[in-house]
Amino acid sequence: MATKAITTKQPMPPLKLWAPAVGVAWLIPGGGHFMLKRPGRGYLILLSVTAMFLLGLMMRGAMFQPQTGDILTTLIYCGGFIGDLSSGLLYLLSTWLGYAQPDVAGHVHDYGTKFLVAAGLLNILGMVDAFEIATGKKS
Amino acid sequence: MPKMTLSHFEAAVLFALFTSIVLGVVTKKTDNDRLRYGLRSFAYFMAALIGLGWLMHFGHG
Numbered sequence: 001m002a003t004k005a006i007t008t009k010q011p012m013p014p015l016k017l018w019a020p021a022v023g024v025a026w027l028i029p030g031g032g033h034f035m036l037k038r039p040g041r042g043y044l045i046l047l048s049v050t051a052m053f054l055l056g057l058m059m060r061g062a063m064f065q066p067q068t069g070d071i072l073t074t075l076i077y078c079g080g081f082i083g084d085l086s087s088g089l090l091y092l093l094s095t096w097l098g099y100a101q102p103d104v105a106g107h108v109h110d111y112g113t114k115f116l117v118a119a120g121l122l123n124i125l126g127m128v129d130a131f132e133i134a135t136g137k138k139s
Numbered sequence: 140m141p142k143m144t145l146s147h148f149e150a151a152v153l154f155a156l157f158t159s160i161v162l163g164v165v166t167k168k169t170d171n172d173r174l175r176y177g178l179r180s181f182a183y184f185m186a187a188l189i190g191l192g193w194l195m196h197f198g199h200g
Contacts, residue, residue, distance in 0.1 A: 051153075055145075058143035060142060111145065
């Protein structure tokens with residue numbers, strides 16, 4: 001006999017409960033954890049994301065600008081831009097201070113570009129963790 | 140900002156290190172589990188790095 005799975009959609013927690021922590025976590029890597037009184041984890045995220053971003057800059061990685069075209073171009077350039085932007089203040093400060101490295105050939109530049117995007121992606125993980133802590137899904 | 144030149148291996152090890160730290164921090168619920176998951180994640184990264192490195196070495200002949 002087939003059993004029917006009953007799924008209940010959980011309501012979204014109130015915005016004011018998690019938005020400040022997630023916003024701070026975006027701007028300052030680990031900031032959401034500091035705000036939620038988890039400094040140990042906050043320091044580890046801050047160290048990892050900042051180190052990765054700075055290594056990316058020192059390797060002269062390129063920042064992505066959103067571009068559309070075929071599906072692969074859209075995915076790479078828009079996805080890369082979102083990854084870069086996810087580093088928060090690190091990205092905003094470096095672009096405001098004039099960092100604009102052209103995309104050039106070479107494995108060091110290539111790693112730099114990937115480090116810059118990966119720093120943002122790691123910060124997204126930190127933001128999700130801050131969201132879960134703020135909404136009580138995690139301690 | 141000083142310029143830095145890293146080899147493939149150095150860059151991949153640093154990538155593995157920082158990624159493993161964050162994965163360990165955000166994935167598990169207790170500090171002990173986080174530490175173990177981070178170390179295991181780093182070990183998997185290194186195994187893949189060295190394994191694929193040798194695979195490419197032999198693939199090139």
